[in-house]
Amino acid sequence: MNLDFAFLNWNVVSAFVAKGLIFSVQLTLVAMLGGIALGTLLALMRLSGKKWLVMPAAFYVNTLRSIPLVMVILWFFLLIPLLIGRPMGAELSAIVTFTVFEAAYYSEIMRAGIQSVSRGQVYAGYAVGMTYRQTMQLIVLPQAFRNMLPVLLTQTIILFQDTSLVYAIGAYDLLKGFEVAGKNFNRPVETYLVAAVVYFVICFSLSMLVRRLQKKIAIIR
Amino acid sequence: MGKWDWQVFLQDTGGGQTYLEWLMSAWGWTLSVALLSLVVALVVGSLIGILRTVPNKGVAFFAECWVELFRNIPLLVQIFLWYHVIPSLFLSLRAVPSFLLVVFALGFFTSARVAEQVKAGINALPKGQRYAGLAMGLTLPQTYRYVLLPMAFRIVIPPLTSESMNIIKNSSVAFAVSISEMTMFAMQAQEETSRGIEVYLAVTGLYFISAFAINRLALLIEHKVQVPGTLGGGK
Numbered sequence: 001m002n003l004d005f006a007f008l009n010w011n012v013v014s015a016f017v018a019k020g021l022i023f024s025v026q027l028t029l030v031a032m033l034g035g036i037a038l039g040t041l042l043a044l045m046r047l048s049g050k051k052w053l054v055m056p057a058a059f060y061v062n063t064l065r066s067i068p069l070v071m072v073i074l075w076f077f078l079l080i081p082l083l084i085g086r087p088m089g090a091e092l093s094a095i096v097t098f099t100v101f102e103a104a105y106y107s108e109i110m111r112a113g114i115q116s117v118s119r120g121q122v123y124a125g126y127a128v129g130m131t132y133r134q135t136m137q138l139i140v141l142p143q144a145f146r147n148m149l150p151v152l153l154t155q156t157i158i159l160f161q162d163t164s165l166v167y168a169i170g171a172y173d174l175l176k177g178f179e180v181a182g183k184n185f186n187r188p189v190e191t192y193l194v195a196a197v198v199y200f201v202i203c204f205s206l207s208m209l210v211r212r213l214q215k216k217i218a219i220i221r
Numbered sequence: 222m223g224k225w226d227w228q229v230f231l232q233d234t235g236g237g238q239t240y241l242e243w244l245m246s247a248w249g250w251t252l253s254v255a256l257l258s259l260v261v262a263l264v265v266g267s268l269i270g271i272l273r274t275v276p277n278k279g280v281a282f283f284a285e286c287w288v289e290l291f292r293n294i295p296l297l298v299q300i301f302l303w304y305h306v307i308p309s310l311f312l313s314l315r316a317v318p319s320f321l322l323v324v325f326a327l328g329f330f331t332s333a334r335v336a337e338q339v340k341a342g343i344n345a346l347p348k349g350q351r352y353a354g355l356a357m358g359l360t361l362p363q364t365y366r367y368v369l370l371p372m373a374f375r376i377v378i379p380p381l382t383s384e385s386m387n388i389i390k391n392s393s394v395a396f397a398v399s400i401s402e403m404t405m406f407a408m409q410a411q412e413e414t415s416r417g418i419e420v421y422l423a424v425t426g427l428y429f430i431s432a433f434a435i436n437r438l439a440l441l442i443e444h445k446v447q448v449p450g451t452l453g454g455g456k
Contacts, residue, residue: 066386066390066428066429066432067390067425067428067429068389068390068391068392068393068404068428069390069393070393070394070396070404071393071404071407071421071424071425071428074404074407074408074411074421075421075425078411078417078418078421079418161293161294161295161296162295164295164297164298165295165297165394167297167397168396168397168404168408175295175297175298188305189305189306189309189310192298192301192302192305192306193302193306195298195301196294196298196299196302199293199294199295199298200290200293200294203292203293203294204289204293207292207293
């Protein structure tokens with residue numbers, strides 16, 4: 001068969017693909033920020049040493065980590081409308097799902113990050129009269145973030161790849177944009193190929209950047 | 222929402238079987254896709270992982286490219302490539318059943334991750350072991366076969382266990398190309414019966430059980446192959 005990419009001109013891209021790309025990036029950024037915030041909270045709960053905080057946080061993280069993401073997407077799409085009493089769009093549902101889901105993975109990274117800060121730092125904080133909150137906020141968490149920055153970003157690249165799974169509920173993301181364009185011009189083979197190249201270029205360049213950042217951080221330390 | 226209605230599983234699907242029977246066959250598809258992909262991933266991934274550590278720069282570079290290629294494209298897109306693109310580019314592959322295409326997609330996708338672990342395992346060994354093997358007059362393949370790999374594979378069992386559990390989870394993406402596995406069942410049975418919660422609970426439970434079974438099996442293997450006196454290997 002002959003491949004013909006000529007139909008994929010700027011107009012087609014901006015009409016079909018751009019909208020999807022914007023949503024994929026939006027979804028990634030919201031889920032990253034929300035997921036890291038919620039994940040940090042979960043990590044602090046798990047390291048608090050108080051059983052009533054440790055247990056629910058551990059349950060949350062372990063449950064979400066052992067269910068396939070596609071099933072989590074389907075679960076939320078089914079449950080959210082039942083809970084709030086009205087239908088919710090696939091896009092909004094995806095944003096909620098990914099934030100909640102990624103929090104479980106980010107929390108494991110933050111937990112390792114907090115544990116990588118030496119105990120003496122915490123004692124030093126308490127010794128100069130800081131409260132738990134101040135010690136965490138001003139001493140431990142900044143170092144934990146810094147140590148874990150490359151891992152957090154790598155997880156975000158995985159998150160960006162995973163956003164393609166909103167296919168299950170029909171949300172309009174980057175992959176869907178390509179698919180719709182391919183259907184319209186009856187060129188599915190070409191559009192899937194281009195979609196793969198686009199995803200590869202984005203993810204590969206981001207992971208190169210993370211690698212450079214990792215080296216930089218390592219030298220300063 | 223209303224009450225539970227588990228009897229939904231005894232209803233007829235219209236095709237002469239109950240939803241329970243359909244669920245069981247879907248579980249079988251999930252396990253077949255996952256286990257066959259795991260075999261592909263372990264074989265290809267080990268090979269690529271080994272190639273990444275050989276002295277030949279060209280070979281190591283090829284293996285590096287393999288890993289980057291399969292790691293930086295989303296699994297769903299890779300499945301579409303295998304299912305839609307490859308058969309239309311290589312007409313001889315038209316006859317290959319879609320089940321096998323998905324197995325290769327998931328297997329190659331996971332092989333990149335396995336290769337990373339295997340490489341890390343080999344590099345975790347002291348360099349002296351490689352030199353010792355070569356100095357004794359073993360060829361490079363012999364050094365790998367008798368000196369490096371027996372230890373490296375034992376080191377990577379725990380990370381490979383979590384990859385094996387991931388492959389069960391990732392097999393759910395096969396729904397996108399109409400493989401009749403559990404996620405596909407969940408979506409269709411939910412639509413047909415409107416008992417989404419019961420259907421999803423059953424499917425989620427079976428995913429849990431499958432991943433847990435793999436975890437136990439791997440633990441068993443890990444204990445069986447422990448080398449005494451090393452790596453927390455006991456007495």
